[in-house]
Amino acid sequence: MLAAAVAVLSLSGWLLHAPLLSRFVQDRPALSPMTAVGLLAAASALAMLRGRQSRAGPLSAVQILLGIAIVAAHAARLPQRGWMPAAWWSSPLTGFGFAVSGSATALLAGGRVMTGQVLAFAMLLVSILFGLAHVFPKADLYRYMPGTGVAIPTVLSFVALSLGQLLSFSDRGASAALSPRNTAGRAGLR
Numbered sequence: 001m002l003a004a005a006v007a008v009l010s011l012s013g014w015l016l017h018a019p020l021l022s023r024f025v026q027d028r029p030a031l032s033p034m035t036a037v038g039l040l041a042a043a044s045a046l047a048m049l050r051g052r053q054s055r056a057g058p059l060s061a062v063q064i065l066l067g068i069a070i071v072a073a074h075a076a077r078l079p080q081r082g083w084m085p086a087a088w089w090s091s092p093l094t095g096f097g098f099a100v101s102g103s104a105t106a107l108l109a110g111g112r113v114m115t116g117q118v119l120a121f122a123m124l125l126v127s128i129l130f131g132l133a134h135v136f137p138k139a140d141l142y143r144y145m146p147g148t149g150v151a152i153p154t155v156l157s158f159v160a161l162s163l164g165q166l167l168s169f170s171d172r173g174a175s176a177a178l179s180p181r182n183t184a185g186r187a188g189l190r
Contacts, residue, residue, distance in 0.1 A: 002160035004043035006153045007036040024152050031153040035090040038066045038098050039157050045105045046161060049168045056109035063102030070095025093130070097123065097158050104165050113169045120165035127158040 010031040013021025022030040045059035073079065074092040090098075100123045107116030131152075 001043070003039050003046075003157040003164075006031065006157045006160075007039035007043070010036045010153055022151075022153065024156075028152055030087065031151045031157075032090050032094075033088050034070070035094050035151075035154055038063060038090065038094075039154075039161075041066065042098065042101055042105070042157075042161055045102070045109075046164045046168065049105065049108055049165075053109045053111075057106060060102045060105035060109060064099050064106065067095045067098030067100075067102060070098065094154055097126070097154075100126070101158060101161050101165070104162075108165060108168060117166055117169070120162045124159060124162035124166070127155055127162060131155040131159070 010022040011033060013019060013023075013030070014033055014036075019030055041059055041063045045056045045063060048056035048059060070090045071092050073089070074095070079086050079089040100119060104116045104119035104123060107113075107119060110116075
């Protein structure tokens with residue numbers, strides 16, 4: 001829900017010419033319309049994991065293909081060719097995030113809960129790394145990741161998606177170790 005709300009808020013910011021709605025903080029990168037559309041697909045796929053797993057697979061495939069297309073477009077330097085405004089493009093790291101997050105959702109939808117949760121946890125750690133780069137922009141961490149273009153709303157959305165993936169099957173897989181609903185989880189929490 002949070003990722004979808006951020007995407008809708010960002011699209012509203014682009015339509016209403018209110019840049020603060022798509023960046024949350026002045027003088028930081030904005031969440032692009034391409035990213036907003038990808039986040040809506042990701043949030044829809046995640047929502048389908050409960051009860052409609054067969055529909056989550058195709059939506060996660062759309063998310064994976066979008067991520068691969070973004071990375072390939074940047075490798076071919078399409079954003080610099082000007083047939084679409086550069087601010088509308090997602091960054092290559094956002095494309096990578098879509099591919100990884102979509103893969104985690106696809107694995108969860110396919111019944112490979114443990115693998116999907118591990119991939120979701122990896123994406124959560126990467127998102128936190130991007131977030132730290134925004135919190136401490138003068139740190140050495142950000143010096144090695146110059147111009148990532150990953151906006152604060154994007155980081156927030158990927159964190160929300162990763163947590164949603166981890167909690168979608170909280171009674172199975174790695175998340176079960178932290179759930180009080182079963183014996184292993186109760187022992188793990190102790």
